[in-house]
Amino acid sequence: MFEYLVAFIIALGCGIVSAVIGLGGGFLFVPTLNFLFNLDVKTAMGTSLAVIVFTSFTASFWYHRQGKILYKIALIMIPPSVLFSVIGSVITHYVDARILVGIFSVVLFLISFEMLIPAFRFFPEIRFGPSFMLSATVPSHETQPVTLVPxxxxxxxxxxGGLLGGLTGTSGGTIFVPALATIGVPMHYAIATSMFTIIALALAGSISYAALGQISLPFLIVYGIGAALGACLGTVVATRTNELQVRRIFGVLLICMALLMISSQVL
Structure with missing residues (x-):
């Protein structure tokens, strides 16, 4: 019982942090489930993805009320993200855990770079075929009226984002948010749209993990409740926190987590 109380408190903290820095939370769920509660890497990833269903749904509810979700963009991203999330989660069943840890560690490094260097963008703009005007979905005062979204x-x-989410048990937000920002979507709209997109991605991926027996139901329940509550509190904390300082602190923390996960497989 004490173990689950500790897990709830940790999940609560993870949910708050995720809301403050605008990412889904899987980058915190996986390491804590793996290191602190001794879940194997694959089960930690599957459980993490299932927990993200709770946090993304909770956050999307509030973002919807704020009118920040760009549904046209989300509905275009959801089909490929869902398909590749399932593919990624199935691949984990056949891939050595050390390779998955390596992939996850690379993701942590990329997220940390994004937090420590705000101007860092590792997502080139892909522009071919038809486009639509961003001003049709975002109020004109929020963005340039001629911005086109391919x-x-x-x-x-x-x-x-779906493939990476399925492979690593993360939300895919580390892909979606900067990718949307690259084409001119305002950051708070990018975060809200990403969180809504994540619901379908996480649900599809977690169902695949569950079918493979790679989800811990007790930790899913405890982490899900704690993280969802934390996400609600985080929306309040975010308005009273220096986001830049928080991002720097957790940027360094993520580098440490990546190194720890790598060392755990080497030593």
């Missing part, structure tokens, strides 16, 4: 950009990065 369908190809949304489809490609939706697929990449």
């Amino acid at each position: 369908y190809s950009h949304l489809l490609v990065w939706g697929a990449v």
Whole structure:
């Protein structure tokens, strides 16, 4: 019982942090489940993805009320993200855990770079085929009225985010948010749209993990409740916190987590 109380408190903290820095939380769920509660890497990833269903749904509810979700963009990204999330989660069943840890560690490094260097963007704009005007979905005072959003950009990065989410048990938000920002979507709209997109991705991926027996139901329940509550509190904390300082602190923390996960497989 004490173990689950500790897990609830940790999940609560993870949910708050995720809301403050605008990412889904899987980058914190996986290491804590693996290191602190001794879940094997694959089960930690599957459980993490299932927990993200709770946090993304909770956050999306509040973002919807704020009118920040760009549903046209989300609905374009959801199909490829769902498809590749399932593919990624199935691949984990046949891949050595050390390779998955390596992939996850690379993701942590990329997220940390994004936090420590705000101008860092590792997502080139993909522009071919038809586009639509961003001003049709975002109020004109939020962005340039002539910004065009290529369908190809949304489809490609939706697929990449889904694959990475399925492979690593993360939300895919580390792909979606900067990819949307690259084409001119205002950051708070990018975060809200990403969180809504993540619901379908996480649900599809977690169902695949569950079918493979790679989800811990007790930790899913405890982490899900704690993280969802934390996400609600985080929306309040975010308005009273220096986001830049928080991002720097957790940027360094993520580098440490990546190194720890690598060392755990080497030593």
